[in-house]
Amino acid sequence: MPQAMMRQGLVHYNANRNEQALTEFKAVVHNFPDTQEAIQAVSTAKLIYVDLGRVDEYGEWVSKLDFVEVTDSELDNATFESADKQNMEGNKDGAIKGYENYIKQFPKGLNSVKANFNLAQLYFAKGEKEKALPNYKFVADKMGSEYAEQALTRVCEVYIGKKDYASALPYLQRLENQADIQQNRIFAQSNLMKGYYEQKDYGKTLAYAEKVLATSTIDNRIKSDAQIMIARSAIATGDEAKAETAYGDVLKIASGSTAAEALYYDAYFKSKAQDYENSNISVQKLAKDYSGYKEWGGKGLIIMAKNFYALGDAYQATYILDSVISNFSQYAEIVSEAKGELSIIKAKEAQSNSSVRTD
Numbered sequence: 001m002p003q004a005m006m007r008q009g010l011v012h013y014n015a016n017r018n019e020q021a022l023t024e025f026k027a028v029v030h031n032f033p034d035t036q037e038a039i040q041a042v043s044t045a046k047l048i049y050v051d052l053g054r055v056d057e058y059g060e061w062v063s064k065l066d067f068v069e070v071t072d073s074e075l076d077n078a079t080f081e082s083a084d085k086q087n088m089e090g091n092k093d094g095a096i097k098g099y100e101n102y103i104k105q106f107p108k109g110l111n112s113v114k115a116n117f118n119l120a121q122l123y124f125a126k127g128e129k130e131k132a133l134p135n136y137k138f139v140a141d142k143m144g145s146e147y148a149e150q151a152l153t154r155v156c157e158v159y160i161g162k163k164d165y166a167s168a169l170p171y172l173q174r175l176e177n178q179a180d181i182q183q184n185r186i187f188a189q190s191n192l193m194k195g196y197y198e199q200k201d202y203g204k205t206l207a208y209a210e211k212v213l214a215t216s217t218i219d220n221r222i223k224s225d226a227q228i229m230i231a232r233s234a235i236a237t238g239d240e241a242k243a244e245t246a247y248g249d250v251l252k253i254a255s256g257s258t259a260a261e262a263l264y265y266d267a268y269f270k271s272k273a274q275d276y277e278n279s280n281i282s283v284q285k286l287a288k289d290y291s292g293y294k295e296w297g298g299k300g301l302i303i304m305a306k307n308f309y310a311l312g313d314a315y316q317a318t319y320i321l322d323s324v325i326s327n328f329s330q331y332a333e334i335v336s337e338a339k340g341e342l343s344i345i346k347a348k349e350a351q352s353n354s355s356v357r358t359d
Contacts, residue, residue, distance in 0.1 A: 002037035009041065018048050034067045046078060055079040056105065073110060080111035087118060096122050103135075113139055117147040120154065129158045140171070149175070153184050156191060165195035186215055190222050193229050202233040209233075224254040228261065235265075244269045260286060260293035267303050276307040283307075298324055298334040302341060314349055318342065 009024030083098025
């Protein structure tokens with residue numbers, strides 16, 4: 001009799017009729033406990049529960065059976081295996097649910113590092129980076145695991161994506177010290193450089209920029225990031241000679257907004273050196289080649305106006321400043337600087353006009 005019920009259960013199981021199979025296996029266990037068939041029914045039912053992602057239901061059921069001894073580690077492994085199976089079969093939502101369930105039941109379980117890492121990866125792939133963060137942190141804090149470096153890198157990535165350098169810095173420092181992969185170490189150093197710049201710690205910014213530039217394998221984008229950090233730190237600390245050299249280096253390799261910034265400073269330093277014509281050429285290049293970066297373009301036009309005034313063309317200078325005031329209203333600082341320059345020119349012009357004798 002139990003053999004016939006077992007056969008019936010296995011027929012259902014092989015035909016993927018899981019609920020009917022479970023009903024048969026439970027009937028075998030209920031009616032014929034302590035038999036070989038009952039033990040086989042429990043182990044086959046476990047496979048079904050793992051497949052269905054309902055291991056907690058299995059645990060609850062077997063805990064009431066006195067002829068089966070199920071350890072916590074067995075349930076731990078079965079619950080993890082159930083979530084992992086969903087993941088491998090590409091059922092992302094089922095896997096997320098499974099790993100969440102595993103972590104809830106076994107927060108310090110045998111498979112907790114892998115479960116947290118896989119769950120974080122699934123969230124990250126869905127663009128839910130904020131949700132992935134605590135799971136990545138859990139893995140990053142478990143030193144020595146095979147996933148620690150990757151998780152640590154991801155924690156840094158998520159914070160940097162939010163421009164939250166204050167939270168990223170301690171993780172970036174750990175990544176710099178622990179990374180085995182050079183790419184991750186460079187990633188840590190270049191972001192430590194940016195993080196310290198955000199915090200106005202220019203000494204550390206420069207130190208990290210030098211570290212980054214000392215690495216021979218970096219690409220031009222990272223190199224120009226480091227040079228721009230040196231240049232901006234030099235500007236912030238009033239070291240214009242260092243800034244001029246650094247912006248000159250940036251100009252050779254940069255693209256996009258970094259190139260626009262470097263070109264603006266090229267015009268700025270040439271104007272300061274009274275090389276007004278060449279300064280204007282740089283502003284024209286900035287306006288023509290980098291028209292998408294309006295802020296740098298507007299700042300460049302103010303330099304051009306100053307250059308024309310220094311060259312004795314007050315009309316052209318005034319015309320440019322009026323144009324900046326009209327066309328750059330979304331940049332309050334630029335408009336206010338243009339108005340300031342305009343009033344200086346008008347005051348000087350009025351003074352020189354009134355000093356011209358008319359008698």
